[in-house]
Amino acid sequence: MTDPLFEFLCRLGDNTLVLGHRVSEWCGVAPVLEEDIALANTALDLIGQTTMWLNLAGEVEGAGRDADALAFRRDVWDFRNLLLVEQPNGDFGQTMMRQFLFDAWHVLYLTELEKSSDARVAAIAEKSLKEARYHLDRASETVIGLGDGTEESNARMQAALDRLWPYVGEMFDSDAVDMDMVAKGIAPDPGTLRPGFDATVNPVLRKATLTRPESDFAHRGGRSGARHSEHLGHLLTQMQWLQRAYPDATW
Amino acid sequence: MYAQMIKSTGQNVKSPEEMDPQERAFQERVDAGEKIEPKDWMPEGYRRTLIRQIGQHAHSEIVGQLPEGNWITRAPTLERKAILLAKVQDEAGHGLYLYCAAETLGVSRDHLTRDLLSGKMKYSSIFNYPTLTWADMGAVGWLVDGAAIMNQVPLQRTSYGPYARAMVRICKEESFHQRQGFDIMMKMANGTEAQRKMAQDALNRFWYPSLMMFGPSDENSVHSAQNMAWKIKMNTNDELRQKFVDQTAPQAAFLGLTIPDEHLKWNEARGHYDFSEPDWDEFFDVLKGNGPCSADRMEARNRAWDEGAWVREGLLAHAEKKKARKVAAE
Amino acid sequence: MQNEWPLWEVFIRGQHGLSHRHVGSLHAADAEAAIRNARDVYTRRNEGVSIWVVEASAIAASSPDEKGPLYEPSNDKVYRHPTFYDIPDDAGAM
Ligand SMILES: [Fe+2]
Ligand SMILES: [Fe+2]
Ligand SMILES: [Fe+2]
Numbered sequence: 001m002t003d004p005l006f007e008f009l010c011r012l013g014d015n016t017l018v019l020g021h022r023v024s025e026w027c028g029v030a031p032v033l034e035e036d037i038a039l040a041n042t043a044l045d046l047i048g049q050t051t052m053w054l055n056l057a058g059e060v061e062g063a064g065r066d067a068d069a070l071a072f073r074r075d076v077w078d079f080r081n082l083l084l085v086e087q088p089n090g091d092f093g094q095t096m097m098r099q100f101l102f103d104a105w106h107v108l109y110l111t112e113l114e115k116s117s118d119a120r121v122a123a124i125a126e127k128s129l130k131e132a133r134y135h136l137d138r139a140s141e142t143v144i145g146l147g148d149g150t151e152e153s154n155a156r157m158q159a160a161l162d163r164l165w166p167y168v169g170e171m172f173d174s175d176a177v178d179m180d181m182v183a184k185g186i187a188p189d190p191g192t193l194r195p196g197f198d199a200t201v202n203p204v205l206r207k208a209t210l211t212r213p214e215s216d217f218a219h220r221g222g223r224s225g226a227r228h229s230e231h232l233g234h235l236l237t238q239m240q241w242l243q244r245a246y247p248d249a250t251w
Numbered sequence: 252m253y254a255q256m257i258k259s260t261g262q263n264v265k266s267p268e269e270m271d272p273q274e275r276a277f278q279e280r281v282d283a284g285e286k287i288e289p290k291d292w293m294p295e296g297y298r299r300t301l302i303r304q305i306g307q308h309a310h311s312e313i314v315g316q317l318p319e320g321n322w323i324t325r326a327p328t329l330e331r332k333a334i335l336l337a338k339v340q341d342e343a344g345h346g347l348y349l350y351c352a353a354e355t356l357g358v359s360r361d362h363l364t365r366d367l368l369s370g371k372m373k374y375s376s377i378f379n380y381p382t383l384t385w386a387d388m389g390a391v392g393w394l395v396d397g398a399a400i401m402n403q404v405p406l407q408r409t410s411y412g413p414y415a416r417a418m419v420r421i422c423k424e425e426s427f428h429q430r431q432g433f434d435i436m437m438k439m440a441n442g443t444e445a446q447r448k449m450a451q452d453a454l455n456r457f458w459y460p461s462l463m464m465f466g467p468s469d470e471n472s473v474h475s476a477q478n479m480a481w482k483i484k485m486n487t488n489d490e491l492r493q494k495f496v497d498q499t500a501p502q503a504a505f506l507g508l509t510i511p512d513e514h515l516k517w518n519e520a521r522g523h524y525d526f527s528e529p530d531w532d533e534f535f536d537v538l539k540g541n542g543p544c545s546a547d548r549m550e551a552r553n554r555a556w557d558e559g560a561w562v563r564e565g566l567l568a569h570a571e572k573k574k575a576r577k578v579a580a581e
Numbered sequence: 582m583q584n585e586w587p588l589w590e591v592f593i594r595g596q597h598g599l600s601h602r603h604v605g606s607l608h609a610a611d612a613e614a615a616i617r618n619a620r621d622v623y624t625r626r627n628e629g630v631s632i633w634v635v636e637a638s639a640i641a642a643s644s645p646d647e648k649g650p651l652y653e654p655s656n657d658k659v660y661r662h663p664t665f666y667d668i669p670d671d672a673g674a675m
Contacts, residue, residue, distance in 0.1 A: 021324060024323050024324060024332070024336055025323075025324055027320045027323050027339050027340065027343075028313075028316035028339060028343070029320075029554070030555065031555070031558070031559025031560075031562035031563055032562070032563055032586070032608070033346060033347045033350075033608075034347070034607055034609060034622060035562075036316075036340075037340055037344060037347070037618075037622050038618065038621040038622075040337070040339070040343070041340070041621050043336060044337060044340075047329055047332055047333045047336070048333065050329060051329050051330075051333075054329075067329055068328045071329060072327070072328070092559065093562070134620075137617070142566075145566045145569040145570070145610065145614070146565045146566065148569050148572060149565025149566060149567075149568040149569040150561070150564055152565070153561050153562070153568070154565075156561065238324050239324060239325065241325050242326075242327040242385055243327055243328075246443065246445055246446070248443050249443050249445070250442065251327040251328050251331055251385070251438060290642065347607065347622060351588075351605060351606040351607070354588060354606070360585070361584075420605075560584075563584060563610075566586075566614065567584055567586060567610045569610065570610035570611035570614070573611060
């Protein structure tokens with residue numbers, strides 16, 4: 001079995017890697033200039049976080065891989081990101097809803113990681129948390145604004161919520177890796193974060209005049225790597241193209 | 252340049268005797284290097300020409316996001332991805348600052364945007380060329396941003412205050428753009444055989460389009476003469492083009508790359524490089540909308556604008572509801 | 582055009598106590614959004630800076646002493662003085 005700490009760090013780094021990639025797809029084509037610039041900031045934060053998590057993962061693994069090797073030279077089954085973050089951007093509403101749901105979880109998780117027994121994890125969490133809090137603030141206000149906007153924007157936000165809700169449950173799954181992290185005081189049991197998540201999300205959805213879906217059915221398979229969606233492979237095809245096509249090159 | 256072929260009044264520059272007192276006072280202020288501010292009196296031609304020029308410059312920044320944005324999702328390392336994204340984000344910022352400067356002249360950003368999307372207003376010809384390999388990210392930063400800087404540095408002294416201040420801010424950000432491009436070129440030129448080939452190919456494709464950025468010779472243009480008198484154009488196109496070639500030729504040599512011009516050669520007597528003119532027919536074709544990517548660029552901008560309408564409207568509707576609720580509560 | 586977001590003027594005070602300075606403008610649907618946009622556009626999220634936003638149409642400006650203007654900018658536009666100030670060093674990299 002691979003080192004659970006490595007596995008855990010890949011989950012963190014792959015989440016920010018894949019989401020950062022998705023958000024960066026908006027560069028140059030956002031609905032308005034100010035949003036274009038803000039989305040780029042979010043993507044830049046996430047890429048920065050990725051570098052920290054995956055470099056640490058490589059260090060822990062001790063096989064000479066750095067963040068770039070992990071990001072650009074692994075295949076789909078080795079990725080450990082949540083299914084939520086690999087979902088396509090859809091319209092701007094779907095992108096912001098995905099961001100909001102992720103940020104609501106991310107802030108809670110990072111808040112716990114700040115207390116990690118592993119000082120390296122705590123340090124990355126501390127830096128990331130400041131950024132994640134701002135992402136959450138911005139995403140919440142956008143969800144509220146568009147939910148409580150026009151009839152059309154409300155309908156689109158409801159559709160986005162319905163489309164993405166089945167990917168929420170996976171964020172709160174626990175497995176052997178998590179239990180190992182809990183035992184070592186490195187990370188919390190994600191299952192314990194659900195009440196905090198609901199407390200963040202519910203008031204925002206209310207202000208946004210959106211209806212929280214009744215079913216809590218959850219797709220799984222991202223963080224374990226057992227079954228990603230078809231989307232991840234296409235994302236990686238694009239992201240990894242140069243490194244794969246010119247394996248001897250340095251960039 | 253980012254603003255190419257800006258039409259002015261179309262008339263010869265007036266002599267001081269031909270000007271009415273107000274115009275004369277205005278021209279004297281410009282000549283003395285004073286800044287014209289939004290609420291100051293200005294000739295209508297000055298105002299209109301500035302709107303055209305600043306607007307076209309802003310459009311170029313925005314459309315200019317697309318050819319480089321084309322590679323953000325394919326950047327080869329996390330660091331390159333972050334640098335490129337930050338660079339393209341800067342260009343969005345430049346567009347934003349410039350639209351704001353234009354807005355001080357009494358035109359709205361949405362109005363300018365609509366004129367871009369309908370094809371009524373233009374943007375720089377250079378952004379109608381495709382970016383085909385990663386080396387193009389190097390070539391664009393090195394050559395395109397390099398050429399833009401040639402033009403933008405003197406514009407920091409332009410007569411219109413808000414435009415000049417926008418240029419100061421922009422120039423501060425631009426130098427990193429050219430440097431990151433050159434850095435990519437160095438890596439590529441000194442990399443594997445395939446990388447070196449990509450670098451040379453990028454230079455081959457971007458050299459002449461970069462020379463075109465400065466526009467055709469305007470020694471004898473009445474538009475150019477008026478715009479220079481108003482200090483909204485600071486140098487002739489040929490001056491800037493020569494300066495660009497003089498700066499770039501040694502850099503290409505440093506990279507071990509060959510500029511695709513067999514006539515390029517140092518002229519001791521002139522103290523400048525001699526070089527071949529680009530194909531101006533191609534330039535005018537591109538301006539007419541027949542650039543290799545013209546249709547793609549316009550489609551992309553139109554799609555972004557159309558698909559973003561519900562977002563802009565939604566957030567505005569929410570703001571109005573919020574305001575109404577606040578009033579009701581008071 | 583009828584749906585254009587209003588224009589806001591942005592003022593920023595850096596960490597070390599200089600007064601707020603005008604740094605530029607932007608568009609936003611409301612004041613809260615304008616502050617967020619200002620953070621993203623003009624501070625790149627620098628911590629410890631204080632941001633003011635003012636709807637441009639709410640600013641009254643003095644008029645230069647010129648008569649008979651050919652071009653009288655409409656009164657609902659703001660007449661910004663220095664639009665793009667350099668941000669003081671102590672506000673950090675922006
Ligand atoms: Fe540019
Ligand atoms: Fe620029
Ligand atoms: Fe640039």
